[in-house]
Amino acid sequence: MPRIEINYRACMKTGQCYYLHPEAFRKREDDHPEPTEPRFPESMREALEEAADLCPTESITVADD
Numbered sequence: 911m912p913r914i915e916i917n918y919r920a921c922m923k924t925g926q927c928y929y930l931h932p933e934a935f936r937k938r939e940d941d942h943p944e945p946t947e948p949r950f951p952e953s954m955r956e957a958l959e960e961a962a963d964l965c966p967t968e969s970i971t972v973a974d975d
């Protein structure tokens with residue numbers, strides 16, 4: 911099952927991830943995103959990868975383990 915890793919040193923808080931994919935990301939009080947779940951169903955992989963592709967700072971990685 912895929913999970914999301916966020917590079918908080920690179921993230922510029924632009925918000926695309928949580929505005930475009932609120933099912934997978936939510937905004938923290940400091941405006942950084944966080945995943946809504948520790949693991950996501952396989953059916954959401956495409957949406958997670960789209961979010962990773964759209965991130966302007968390449969801060970999102972879709973990981974498997």
Ligand code: SF4
Pocket residue numbers: 916920921922923924925926927928942943964965966967968969970
């Ligand atoms: S799209 Fe990328 S840079 Fe923007 S808030 Fe999300 S992780 Fe951060």
